[in-house]
Amino acid sequence: MGVLKLEDLIDQIPSLCEEVNIEKTGLIIDGAALYYSLYYTSDPKLDQRCGGDYPGFKDEVCNFFKTLQDCEVTPYVFLDGGLGSGKREHFVSHLKKKLEKAKSVAETELGCSVQKRYRPNVLPPLVRDVFIEILKEKGIEFKQCLGEADPEIFFAANQKQWPVLSIDTDFCIYDVDKGFLHLKHFEWKSKKDGKIPAKLYTRSKFCEHFKLDPALMPVFASIAGNDYSRLEDRGRFARESSSPGEYSIKRLDGMLNFLSKVNLDGLNDSQKRERALSEALNHVGKKENQTFKLAIQKYVQPEKKCFELPTWVSKKVERGELTTFVISVLDQKTMMLPALVEDFSQRSSYTAAYRIRQYFYGLLTGGQICTEYDRDGKEIKDKRVPSILLSSDEQKQLKLQRLHKAPEGLGRRVFEEALQVQTSALENIPDELKLPVCVTVFWFKRLQHHRKSETVHCLHALLLGFVFDQHGPEDEFERKMKALKDEGVNNWQPRVAHAFSQWQCCMRQSLHLNQLLCSPLPEPQCARLYCGPLLHRLADEDTIEELQKTLRGEKKELYDNLKTVCH
Incomplete structure (x- = not known):
């Protein structure tokens, strides 16, 4: 994301950023950057090894937006959409790196020296869905883009004359009028007197420091390296730099120094970029390359990608009522399945x-x-x-163009067929648990061929979690559950982690199928459904028996109803 190592270069030169206090302003927020940052930098650190801690994540997100509100900062959040064209290799490479991180998280003992030295991060599968749920619940203005969010963030920031909050150093290259705030230096937890300390970066200050014509910033970005291009210079630019920094910083400094000396007299901006690129390529013995020109164009004229989608689909995606996975499937017939923390001796949880x-x-x-x-x-x-096709009559009625106008009850029948469940059996189940219970029944059937005792323990853990989620009056059951939640996990079991990972895969895909069918089942509150450390503690026969004995009244009745449906 962004220009390789540019953040390190900027951090090394304090004068490139201005220390500011953020208050009484609007703020364009890179949504993906925000939810990654909030999850990874939380203190205490939110769980990644047991499948995630969504209640803890919700608290962190709500605290962030409450701080903005206290400082009279108006947020407008943008979220990425489908895969960009021509980036499949990049995404596959990204998946491979995430797979290595997921293995590392799964195989590293909590608290051991390796983990303290290097803590790889893997985002739990439902974080984005939970984040969107919170934005809707809190009434925060947001838009889920159909393609890459960067161009829309840039246009909105300049249209509204607001700064951008992100971790993506591409916003150092775009000419954002009110500047770029890096999340790393956006100290929202240190709010004082209604102000948030932050560091503001502007392109003009950067160009002034390096004596660089602003028109050449896209050339610098394209040769420095990003998702689209990188000039292989075999260390030449680094050797020509006088910077005291490490190799990657020397390389960037050498490039900026070289570009600042290109003769641009009498040229318009387009000609300046052409000459600078040509000279940079010649300098390291490379020929003209269309890849660099395309990468430059991305910064000069950021464009929204156009997709041929039915209008109702586009609107639902933008409102966060439909997953952006539909775009990748429709546009490229592709689905990227992000790496999960699971038992790597077994088949992928997505199966x-x-x-x-x-x-x-x-x-x-x-x-x-x-x-x-x-x-x-x-x-x-x-x-x-x-794909699985429905019967010919149903398929005619459920064509994508008119899926939102399908006869009442047809969407529910398709959902039942896909999950092999009967929703009529859910009569005694609260509305917000109907979909999670369908998922749990489907998942439990799939796990029957695994070691039975562990499977049953995981099932009861989920059901007890559903009862706890209902937030009844505090009693012995509630107190014991809270105590278990606070204790955390001291005995991580790969098979248990894998079973819960499979449940989350079923949950996420069922959520998205339900959205596509225009919500035949009520949307659950995902933030309350799954707390990995608690569920891992619950997946134990003695613990389950102890908790079952504390169930009384409505909680016992709900638990019995859940057991009846699932068995």
Whole structure:
């Protein structure tokens, strides 16, 4: 994301940033950067090893937006959409790196010296869904873009004359009028007197320091290296730098120094960029390359990508009522399945939700084959997945163009068919638990061939978690559950982690199928459904028996109803 190592260069030169206090302003927020940052930098650190801590994440997100409100800062959040064209190799490479991180998180003992020295981060699977849920709940203005968010963030920031908050150093390259605030230096937890201390970066100050014509910033970005291009210079620019920094900083400094000396007399901005690129390539013995020109153009004229989507789909995606996975499936017939913390001696957790994804693809593509990227053992591989088509009459009624106008009850029947459940059995289950219970029944059937005792323990852990989620009056059950939650995990079990990882894969895909079918089942509150450390503590026979004895009244009745449905 952004220009390689540019953040390190800026950090090394304090004068490139201005220390400011943020108050009484608007703020354009890079949503993905924010939820990654809030999850990874939380203190105490939110769980990643047990599948995530969504209640803890919700607290962190709510505290962040409450701080903005206290400082009279108006947020407008933008979220990325589908995969950019021509970036598949980049995404596969990214998946491989995430796979290594997920393995590291799974295999590293909590609190050991390795983890303190290097703590890899892996985002739990439902974080984005929970984040969008919170934005809706809090009435925070946001837009889920159909393609990459960067161009829309840039346009909105200059239109509204607000600064951008992100971690993406591409916003150092774009000419953002009111500047760029890096999340790393946005000290919202140190708010004082209604002000948030931060560091503001502006492109003009950067160009002034390096004596660089602003028109050449896109050239610098394209040769320095990003998601699109990188000039292989075999260390030449670094050797020509007088910077005291490490190699990567010397390299950037050498490039900036070189570009500042290119003769640009009498040229317009476009000609300046052409000459500077040509001279930089010649300097290291490379020929003209279309890749660099395309990368430059991305910064000069950022464009929103156009997708041929039914209007109702576009609107629902933008409002966060439909997952952006629909865009990747419709546009490229592709689904990237992000790495998970799981038991790597078993098949990928995504296998559990394979059938649900086949229905998802069938509704979107009318029966075409899709390509999934997921781990096979310890490698990322692509796999061709056939869609599941409905009966011909249903398929006619459920064509994507008019899916939102399908007869009442048809969407529910498709959901039932995909998950092989009967929603009529959910009569005694609260509305907000109907979808999670369907998912749990589907998941439990899938796990029957695994070691039975562990599977049953995981099932009871989930059901007890659902009862706890209902927030009844504080009693012995509530107190014991809270105590277990506070204790954390001291005995992480790969098989238990894997079972819960499979449940989350089924949960996320069912959520997205339900959205596509225009919510035949009520949307659950995902933030309250899963707390990994608590569920790991609960997946133990003695603990389950002890908690079952404390259930009284409505809680016992709900637990019994949940057991009846699931068995």
